[in-house]
Amino acid sequence: MLSRFKQTELWLPGISVDCVIFGFHENQLKVLLLKFHNTHVWSLAGGFVGVEENVDQAAARVLYERTGLTDIYLKQFYTFGDLERNDRAAEEHRSVTTAMGSPDDDLSWMSKRYITIGYYALVDYSKVVVNPGDISDAADWVDIAALPHLFLDHNKIVNKALEAMRQSLDEKLIAFELLGDTFTMSEIQAVYETILDKKIVRTNFQRKMLSLDILVRIEKKFTGGAHKAPYLYRLKP
Amino acid sequence: MLSRFKQTELWLPGISVDCVIFGFHENQLKVLLLKFHNTHVWSLAGGFVGVEENVDQAAARVLYERTGLTDIYLKQFYTFGDLERNDRAAEEHRSVTTAMGSPDDDLSWMSKRYITIGYYALVDYSKVVVNPGDISDAADWVDIAALPHLFLDHNKIVNKALEAMRQSLDEKLIAFELLGDTFTMSEIQAVYETILDKKIVRTNFQRKMLSLDILVRIEKKFTGGAHKAPYLYRLKP
DNA sequence: CCAAAAGTGTTGCAACTACACCCATGG
DNA sequence: CCATGGGTGTAGTTGCAACACTTTTGG
Known part of the structure; x- marks a missing residue:
């Protein structure tokens, strides 16, 4: 069952990729995490x-396998x-294999030294169909502000990914990757505020976004909340 | 002679590091390149x-082995x-091994697939004592503006290093890493202008540098040129 | 009407740009 | 003297933050 995760001649030895998959939901920036079978060890999507x-x-394949995207x-x-x-690898390896209780499952790769290449992905939360894969029995979106202790140095990897994403936020307008095709101005602002972890004055933010000349306002208005009528926007092609 | 470059159990398989070693000399940003024995194939310092x-x-070891720093x-x-x-690897491998004319030299590693981790280094040109190492018979500083065709994708690696360095130039004040302990204001400016590849207005640049409050002006003046007397500066501790 | 969303205007600050102009000094 | 290095002043621009205020609209 775990054969494709074993080191064979099909895979490069000693190398892995790890994907920090970000999504945005309910005003929270979330990361997709996987949980190894019958354990409480959470990890990033890797391969x-x-x-x-x-x-x-x-990296794109790993992303596809877990999200279908x-x-x-x-x-x-x-x-x-x-x-x-990998300092803690042996220890975690033991806890994982013990919990799995299946001596046939070759998880010895876990305790070997790996160099891992980190990628971060920005996905539309609503489009993801999560697939935990072979070695995990659960996959969940976890608020970045409340991450559990992760496998190996995966906490460090997430933090580094966050840093890198912050750097590119303005420069490459990647915030929109986290939203659907259409979105309200306050949704964009929420993404920015969450990623940058600071409040932004609405009027100034709005002015700046509109001045970038990358948004189209859709005449059809949002048929949602109680006493309101926010516009929907779409990215210009 | 080439034994330490052969793949043995001492090295991780399929992985290498490449160092883009930058130096500044005669108003040029230079990269340290190595030339394989009896060939005209230039490459980065790798290992x-x-x-x-x-x-x-x-990466630090590779840097040390080539520069003594x-x-x-x-x-x-x-x-x-x-x-x-590695698409061109076979071809270049042939040209290299043929030129070397020594069937004992196992250069088969050249045509294998490698994932290489790129580093860039900023060094004081005047402090470098170049050591070409075992597989190269020459090492030279080459102006970034006049790079030859390099081994494999090393041209791409250099370009990516330059980009990364530009990004960090202001933020981390790395320009000073390319200079000696003391330097004139126009030397700093030359470094900036070369790396950013644009002219900077002297007065504004000077004001900005001094306003950063990181420089100490040394009273002793420069005993150099024809009709001038530039101040020397040193970084604050 | 009220509350949320959207839009407009203004003020001030900070950083940067582009010049004009000054002083100092060594040949 | 003059060419070069070094320094000051200043006007214009831009981006941004903060705040006040108005308008629109669905219930």
Whole structure:
């Protein structure tokens, strides 16, 4: 069952990719996490690199396998190659294998040294159909502000991904990748405020967004809340 | 002779590090390049990662082996993992091995697939004592504006390093890493102008530099040129 | 009417740009 | 003297933050 995660001649040895998959829901920035079978060990979506596969492709494949999505904003941000990143590997390996109670499941790869290439992905939360995969029995979106302790150095990887994303936020307008095709101005603002972790004055934010000349206001208005009528916007093509 | 470059159990398989070593001399931003024995194939300073070595340490070691320097500003900027990066490997491998004419030299590693982790280093040109190492017979500083065709995708790696360096130039004040302990204001400006590839108004640049409150003006003046007397500066501790 | 959403105007600050102009000094 | 290096002043621009205020609209 775990055969495709075993190290065979199909995969490059000692190398993995890890995807920090960000989504935005209920005014929270969330990360997609996986939980190993019968344990409470949470980890990022990761995988290996095929011998006939680009590293970027491997990351896109991992993303696809867990979310069913393609053509997603996916960016390499750092490569983690410290020996210490596996310091706790033996311990966690034990707890994982013990919990699984199946001596046939070869999880020895967990305790080997890996250099992992970190990618972050920005996806439309509502479009994701989560698939935990073979080695996990659960997958959940977890608020970035309330992350549990993660496998190995995955907490560090998430933090580094957040940093990288913040850097590119204005420059590359990646906030829209987290939203659907249409969105209200306050939704965009919520994304910015959550990622940058600070309040923004509405009027100034709105002016700035509109001055970028990348948004189209859709005449059809939002048929939602109690006493309101926010406009919907769409990105210009 | 080439034994330490062969893949043995001492090195991680399929992984390398490449260092883009920048120096500044005669108003030019230069990169340290190596030339394989008896060929005209130029490449970056690269190496493998020891099984008991952090990736960062491997990069620092490579830098040390070629320049004799330690405690250098060295930053990971990208990991190159495309299959195509080795597309020309076979061809270049042939030209290299043929030129070397020594069937004993195992250069088969050249045509294998490698994922390489890119680092850039900023060094004081005048402090470098170049050591070409075992597989190269020459090492030279080459003006960034006149790079030859490099081994594999090393041109791409240099360009990506330049981009990354530009990004961090203001933010982290890395320009000073390229200068000696003391320097004139126009030297700093030359570094900035070369890296950013644009002219800067002298007065504004000077004001900005001094306003950062990181420079100490040394009373002793520069005993150099024809009709002038530029001040020397030093970084505050 | 009321509350939320949207839009307009203004003020002030900080950073940067582009010049004009000054002083100092070594040959 | 003059060419070069070094320094000051100032006017214009831009982006941003903060705040006040008005308008629109659905219930």
